[in-house]
Amino acid sequence: GENVEQHPSTLSVQEGDSAVIKCTYSDSASNYFPWYKQELGKRPQLIIDIRSNVGEKKDQRIAVTLNKTAKHFSLHITETQPEDSAVYFCAATYRMNSGYSTLTFGKGTMLLVSP
Amino acid sequence: GAVVSQHPSRVICKSGTSVKIECRSLDFQATTMFWYRQFPKKSLMLMATSNEGSKATYEQGVEKDKFLINHASLTLSTLTVTSAHPEDSSFYICSARESLSGRRGDTEAFFGQGTRLTVV
Numbered sequence: 001g002e003n004v005e006q007h008p009s010t011l012s013v014q015e016g017d018s019a020v021i022k023c024t025y026s027d028s029a030s031n032y033f034p035w036y037k038q039e040l041g042k043r044p045q046l047i048i049d050i051r052s053n054v055g056e057k058k059d060q061r062i063a064v065t066l067n068k069t070a071k072h073f074s075l076h077i078t079e080t081q082p083e084d085s086a087v088y089f090c091a092a093t094y095r096m097n098s099g100y101s102t103l104t105f106g107k108g109t110m111l112l113v114s115p
Numbered sequence: 116g117a118v119v120s121q122h123p124s125r126v127i128c129k130s131g132t133s134v135k136i137e138c139r140s141l142d143f144q145a146t147t148m149f150w151y152r153q154f155p156k157k158s159l160m161l162m163a164t165s166n167e168g169s170k171a172t173y174e175q176g177v178e179k180d181k182f183l184i185n186h187a188s189l190t191l192s193t194l195t196v197t198s199a200h201p202e203d204s205s206f207y208i209c210s211a212r213e214s215l216s217g218r219r220g221d222t223e224a225f226f227g228q229g230t231r232l233t234v235v
Contacts (some may be wrong), residue, residue, distance in 0.1 A: 085124075103210075107157070
């Protein structure tokens with residue numbers, strides 16, 4: 001099955017700095033890579049996603065890059081703000097033998113943005 | 116985005132009893148639903164994937180007789196924790212996707228609000 005590795009597990013930055021979270025995946029057939037943000041006590045929410053036919057996607061202060069050859073993708077947050085503090089999960093779609101696909105998550109990165 | 120409703124949000128049960136958790140997609144048909152378990156300050160651990168009308172696919176190490184999953188309709192999946200024990204205490208969360216892979220491609224998964232299970 002798919003294996004998704006995520007680093008770092010904890011990331012502390014000063015407000016205004018950039019934050020980068022990196023993930024690698026094992027299944028070369030994976031074609032969909034979402035990023036979720038989970039605030040304390042709340043459900044994960046999708047913040048950005050990328051499909052395998054593009055190399056980069058940007059949405060305001062958030063961007064995601066994908067390197068299919070190296071099988072890694074990264075989340076970039078610029079001009080961080082205290083409200084960006086949360087746990088961020090990357091995920092990759094893994095196609096099961098049944099034909100259905102499932103999402104495999106990384107272990108998460110706790111981002112702390114200090115004012 | 117689409118809405119996934121999970122109930123109950125919190126449940127306390129006695130050791131040895133069974134608990135049922137419901138996951139409903141309110142405004143779309145969820146052909147696939149996922150059940151996760153999350154420990155404090157830990158990642159989402161996939162327990163099983165359920166597809167409407169077929170048996171759930173369990174991840175390695177997850178006892179299917181312990182965690183019964185039923186996906187009887189396109190809007191409802193249930194997880195039943197049977198003969199619960201204190202070590203089953205955890206945060207259980209479901210997510211749902213709208214389309215079958217290969218038809219419209221892989222799509223975003225929407226999460227329920229989670230269920231905090233405490234077994235005493």
